[in-house]
Amino acid sequence: MSVGTSNAPGGRGTRGVPAPRQDTLTGLGVDPDDLPDGLVVADEHGVVVCFNAAAARITATAPTDALGQRLEKALPLEDLEGRRWWQLTDPYGGLAIRVGQPERNLLLPGGREILVSAAYVRVEPTGPVHRVVVSLRDTEARRRTERSHAELIATVAHELRSPLTSVKGFTATLLAKWERFTDDQKRLMLETVDADADRVTRLIAELLDISRIDSGRLELRRQPVDIGAAVGRHIQAYVAAGQPADRFLLRIEQPLPPLWADPDKVDQVLSNLIENAVRHGEGTVTIDVTPSVSPREGDDLDNTATSVTVSDEGPGIPEESMNRVFTRFWRGSKRGGTGLGLYIVKGIVEAHGGTITVGRAASGGAEFRFTLPVSTPAYLA
Structure with a gap:
């Protein structure tokens, strides 16, 4: 635990004032090292009396090097303008x-950016x-979220631009000429606009x-x-659309x-998986529907479930890509679309309490398997 007396000579902080004892900081029975965020505490003289494990990890400074030091020396921070x-x-x-000070981005020596509030x-x-109580957070998780949001916006803008340009172009042309x-030309244009x-x-x-x-607000209407x-x-x-039976x-x-289960959501899952097999796979698309065991842990009353496996005979998904299949924006080498479909499929299946996996079929193609617990309503149990 990184809470203790100063490591200044004689166990005293600057100005000859004894540093607080450990029990004054842990009177509530909370170990600062258990906190997920970095915690730095300086006493009334500006001497660091607490420097927890998360703070040590974020700043790459050992607690023993920070305790007993002046706050500005133990935690040398600059704003984005170098002050x-x-x-x-x-x-x-x-x-x-x-x-105090609201949370903001500050820089450590070396230019590493962290979130600091006091x-x-x-x-x-x-x-x-x-x-003075200082909270430190690594910016990496927030940066990943910001990148994800930026990617989503860019993807949406790209996906909307093409159809809207087409709609605008055809409608403007029809209105003008x-x-x-x-009639056949008009029908073709209107069918394109409709699509x-x-x-x-x-x-x-x-x-x-x-x-x-x-x-976490995906609503299910079980039937x-x-x-x-x-x-x-x-x-x-x-x-009916022309695929051979x-x-x-x-x-x-x-x-x-x-x-x-929610029939509309189940249809959405089936539509996505079968469409992927038809568009990006080859040969026969095989769908196996079998009884299974519930993926829910500790379900002793009723562990029955239904599994659906969709496989094809195409080249399959590369081994190195399988752990990214259900992430946002993943596309295979020939994939079009937004890359959001399988992410949504996984969310729907898990909202039902089920699981979904991807692997290689016996024929060599891609194989998706999802399992849904029977989820009989309580009033029928």
Whole structure:
């Protein structure tokens, strides 16, 4: 634990004032090293009396090198313009009504950027500062989030630009030169506009799904689902659209347990997985529906589940890419679209309490397998 007396000679801080004892900082029974954020505490004389493990990791400074030092020496911070932070803010001087500093980006020696906030603890509301408590956070997680948001915005802008340009171009042309086109030409333009409008609608739906998944607000309306029949409907739709019937092989192992799930969300999962197999795979697309064991741990009352496996005979997914398949924006070498579909599929399956995996099929192609617990409603149990 990185809380203790100063390592200054004689165990005393600067100005000859004894540093606080460890028990004055751990009276609540909280070990500072257990905190997820960096914690640095300086006493009323500006001497560091606490430098926890997270602070040591973030600043690359050993606690023994920081304890007993002046705050500005133990934690030499600069703002983004190169000004020394502690001299600029003067926590022990200035207005007596100040309570601290809001979180902001500051720089450590060497240019590493961290998030820093500070609280000024006073015994009396306008009395002298009794203690300065500094919180440190690594910026890497926030940077990853910001990069993810930036990628999402860029992807959305790119995906919207093409269909909207097409819609605008065709509608403007029809309005300006309606009489010059034959009925067949008008129909072709309107069909293109309709298809592009559907593409924009799908993208908006994907963005809404991502928002709900990330915030944990994805709503499920559970009903009895005949998943074998649901798969059959998707196959029939592809055959009606021109795919040869012998490209699909549906195998259902009976008896299947009664499945309670959101039928629309299950359809969304099946649509995405089967479409991927049809568009990016080769040969026969095989869909196996089998009874299984619930992926939920500790479910002693009812551990039955249903599994669906979708596989093809194409080149499959490279081994080094399998751990990224369900991340945002992942696309295989031939993938189009936004790269959001499988991320949404994983979110839907996990919202049902299920699991989804990706691997290589016996035929060498890609194989996706998801398992959903039966989830019988409590009032029917």
